[in-house]
Amino acid sequence: MPRRSSRIPTFVAGALLVVVALALGIFLGGHADLLPRPIRSALVADDEAQMVQQAIDTIEDAYYRPIRRDDLVDSSIEGAVNSLDDQFSHYFDPSTYRRFQHATNPRFSGIGVTIRDGDRGLVVQQVIDDTPAAKAGLKVGDTIVAVGREVLAGHPSSYGISLIKGEPGTKVTITVERDGRRREETIERAEIVSPVVESRMVTTRTGRYGVVVFSSFTSDSSAQVRAAVDELLERGARGIVLDLRANGGGLLNEAVDTASIFIPDGTVVSTDGRARDRHVYTATGGAIRASVPVVVLVDRNTASSSEIVTGALQDRRRAKVVGTNTYGKGVFQEIRELPNGGALDITVGQYFLPSGRNIGGRGVREGDGIEPDVRARDDPQTPRDEALDVALRELATESR
CATH class of the missing domain: 2.30.42.10 (PDZ domain)
Structure with missing residues (x-):
């Protein structure tokens, strides 16, 4: 009996030591910078990681004026992202990321x-x-x-x-x-209610046409476009101009839903990336009558989700595109949060239109964008909207 009673505390103590050691190991694995430098170097097996760590240590210790270690880490991450030569990929340090979340x-x-x-x-x-x-x-x-x-x-x-x-x-x-x-x-500052969809009826010598100005692909914005299109058609519009000028894009699902207002079925866009499987997004159904002519009005600031909609309607021969070449953003990004409170906003894949084309520059250069079927440009020095006039003439031709 005495032996048995003396063994139990020993066993419990040993088990506690294992648990404590395990917990300490997990903590220090995620906070290697808290370890003494020789131990830290021994535990960090990756040669490249050790080299970066040593460079930061050297600057922190030997540089002629004090440097915050956090600043060195931020700069090293930012430098790595900048080396991608990708205008759409960014590093948010912790304070910038907090502002981004607030925004x-x-x-x-x-x-x-x-x-x-x-x-x-x-x-x-x-x-x-x-x-x-x-x-x-x-x-x-x-x-x-x-x-x-x-x-x-x-x-x-x-x-x-x-x-x-x-x-x-x-x-x-x-x-x-x-x-x-x-x-x-x-x-x-004040609370701002920014309308993303505005619509109106325009009467010309050839008939009445609906103009839907769409400024951003925000949550439920496609439903606003659908409501505007339905109302204009009920009021007798012979065709629709979808004005995507200066629309910088937004949510991918809203782009698919917006294209589905005009395309009854089939491919809208597909995505592919090195670390993700190819995914094909198809029209969701419930499109307006195919007999209703549609013109998409674009400019150089038509980008991202706007280009998805424009390219889908052009590739599927559902609409004429009027304006100038679009921006040419054929890639998409994801936010990946980091342990230091910052985040990476990095390009993770590319968009492909129904024809298989990618209209971007793969992130590292300016893309060609979508080539319009009919070129037109508004002159801001005149009271008229010359590009819209061209779009309306195209509608009149299509609706004969």
Whole structure:
């Protein structure tokens, strides 16, 4: 009996030591930087990882002025992403990623503009009526070159947007460039209701036609397009112009659903990537009558999901495309969160239209985009919309 009683505590103690060692090993496996350098190097078997670790250690220890280790890690990750030479792949450090998450949170707000990337910052594409931006005098074509002290040149648009957006009632200072002159504006943020679909009936000598202006593929936006198209057809529209100019894209499923308004069945788009299987997205059914002529109106800022819809309708011979070459973004990205609180926004695959073509530059260069069937361009110096006039003439020809 004495022997048995003395063995139990020994066994329990040994088991506890194993559990503690296991837990410690798991923790240190994910926090190798907490270990003494010799032990850390011995445990990290990968030669490349050890080399990067040693380089960071050397800079941290020997550089002539103090450097935060977190900054070195951020810079090394950013450098790795930059080496991809992919304009659509980015690294968000922890603070930038938090701003990005806030920017996509519906509880946050902005100043009332839609934008696109520019060489010097964010180019204003639309100023929404009765918003802080409109009251501050911002105009289409203005470039937001800085937010506070942060210069936007060289950063993705998501970075600038994350700085501009914030809680309603808070203020943001932006630097705006127009005609070579710069000025600062301090604007109070507000909740913005940005319509993504606008429609109207246009009467010409040949009949009445519906125009649906679609600005962004957000959640449930395809349902808004469908409602607008149905209403115009009920009111007697002989054809539909789907205006995707300056539509930078958005959700893939909304692109498929939008194309399905006009295509009854079959392939809309397929995706493929090195680490993922090829997937074919098909029309979801319930399309409008095939006898209704459709024209898609595009420009150089028609990108991503907008190009999926445009290319699908063109490849399936369901619509004529009028305008200029589109942007040429034939790749898509995913957000992958990192243990340091940051995230990678990296290209993981390519889009392929029903014909099998990819209209992008594989991420590393500017793509050719979609070639329009009929070329047309609006002259912003005139009150008329010359490109829309061409689209309406094409509709008239198709509806005879």
